[in-house]
Amino acid sequence: MTQNSLRETVRVDLGDRSYDIVIGPGLIAEAGAQIAAREPGIRCAVVTDRNVAAAHLDALLGSLAASGIEAAPLVLEPGEKTKRFDELVHVCDHVLGARLERGDAVLALGGGVIGDLSGFAAGIVRRGMGFIQVPTSLLAQVDSSVGGKTGINSSHGKNLIGVFHQPDLVLADTDVLDTLPIREFRAGYAEVAKYGLIDRPEFFAWLEKNWRDVFSGGEARIRAIATGCQAKADAVAADEREHGSRALLNLGHTFGHALEAATDYDGRRLVHGEGVAIGMVLAHEFSARMNLASPDDARRVGHHLREVGLPTVMSDIEGELPPTDILMKHIAQDKKVRRGALTFVLTRGIGQSFVADDVPADEVFRFLEEKRAS
């Protein structure tokens, strides 16, 4: 299984919280060896969901056992609804019940939901214990497993409760992505493209040419994932706690989160990456409307995302959306708001994003009213 020639390692540089992201095929089968080499004597609570467990849990537990690593598995229900306080308590109780200590680890085997929830538990049990990520979705590999953001949702909004807690190791097995539904792979791809749109125009151009190879696997996929991880790692290293530049990673997310909230986080209608895809197109169109960027750039972004099969306009979402004033409420509750002023990531063109913290709410309202009517 191991093909070391096809393996890349991205270092996330955060002083004494630095860690490696290892990317390549066959890494679940090799997880035990990778972990034992770095953390001899460690024990793990393995947290996963029912779907991922069916496909990968036996392989992971076998690999851990073969390296002498004790593991206590916990299988949760799949889906965004699992990111809630009850399940956080469930994970914490499981970890404490397994008598794990500060130097042991919570191991998250799954997508963003499992990673965010498990990382939060790892961040608060004994005021912070070890954390290992084995992300099984493209979104988790290029986004949520890099940077230490963990959390759960609240009735007031998404990800409003959580901590910053860096993992000790991330193992991104690129083979597992072949078992993903294509819709989920596409949703993750939106975040890959985002790194190009933020500040890597040449990466976006490379994706426009090579996206079919990224979807089919092999070296192009590894390169895309490694570039995405590196982009996020750079942003996180520059601004670990999101006081400034890291906010650029929210390109497309303020609109995207509002659309997710407006569809009640119902994954049948809209998943996170799809919201981000529509949100990125909206951010480029809004930037054009504010005379910051050319409308051609917005069209180019829309064209590429549509070509890979992502939704790019609000009318692509099935069912009815709530009125615009409700969308605006979701935007205002988004945590990138400071003392009432609307903060958005806007752009001056492909790869030229910037944080605008003085966006007039009424302009956004009128823009959304027009876009949904068109």
Place this chain on the structure above:
Amino acid sequence: MTQNSLRETVRVDLGDRSYDIVIGPGLIAEAGAQIAAREPGIRCAVVTDRNVAAAHLDALLGSLAASGIEAAPLVLEPGEKTKRFDELVHVCDHVLGARLERGDAVLALGGGVIGDLSGFAAGIVRRGMGFIQVPTSLLAQVDSSVGGKTGINSSHGKNLIGVFHQPDLVLADTDVLDTLPIREFRAGYAEVAKYGLIDRPEFFAWLEKNWRDVFSGGEARIRAIATGCQAKADAVAADEREHGSRALLNLGHTFGHALEAATDYDGRRLVHGEGVAIGMVLAHEFSARMNLASPDDARRVGHHLREVGLPTVMSDIEGELPPTDILMKHIAQDKKVRRGALTFVLTRGIGQSFVADDVPADEVFRFLEEKRAS
């Protein structure tokens, strides 16, 4: 009310997380002015308990209002049982419902329970927001409000879930201590004496002479509190996340926590500081038994704590204690355990504490069996 001549400020030096502890009379009445001067435009969620609210909430809210600070109060039930997940959710919902942002603050008005719970909420809402402490017990003023440890209890043990989250400001009003039941003041005094026993033998000797003045108020009380805060601030600055030397602050705590657990955290039988008092005497006696310290030191510690009215032996606890093997289980579950080896703070004499991470469990068992029989 303001008597600036009787005011001391202790700086907790933690880089960009540094903050001031202001100590003196009349600080609740002056809270609005103190906060507004440092954090213009801030809004607060004020978290307190029913007992403290009856005595101090109106004065605090009046002071905040007079300085133009919006405040949303939340009054919880008093007692250790409030440090649980349900109440954490309650506080988080209150803070989000008040639409506070990252730059706003949770203000804890109360003792250790309110401080630990509110600080935990401040540490996880929006992945960390502002936190202000107005501690109203001696224990909270000299211990829990310094150092950023926050948390709740779990069915597996005390303080097993939490985060490190430093406050932005601590206002320790020494007048409010006059409204405390004497038993609670004494319990806090155990932690004051602890700082002398760890590494300030001259402070312990000063307390032996001046403890009556500390109890009656005025300058001696301010000096004792400021010395305690400074001692803890030094320990925290040297080791913010308790990887090493900060563990000295646990002098008396491993035995103390086990006794608290053994009495089911029933404050009628034993409160935290009383557990620490008995635990400190046990730590000195166990050190003597291990030929590390003179039995005279253990007798001196026991004499002083008994003189101020604290319990100093296990038989001072009302009702029956569980068998020694249950006590040992509580000791092993204490979070200062690493990979099975028992870690204790032991001593070579008054003011000469050290961390021993290789204490044989069977010696501790035999020692406890003897002590409870005596």
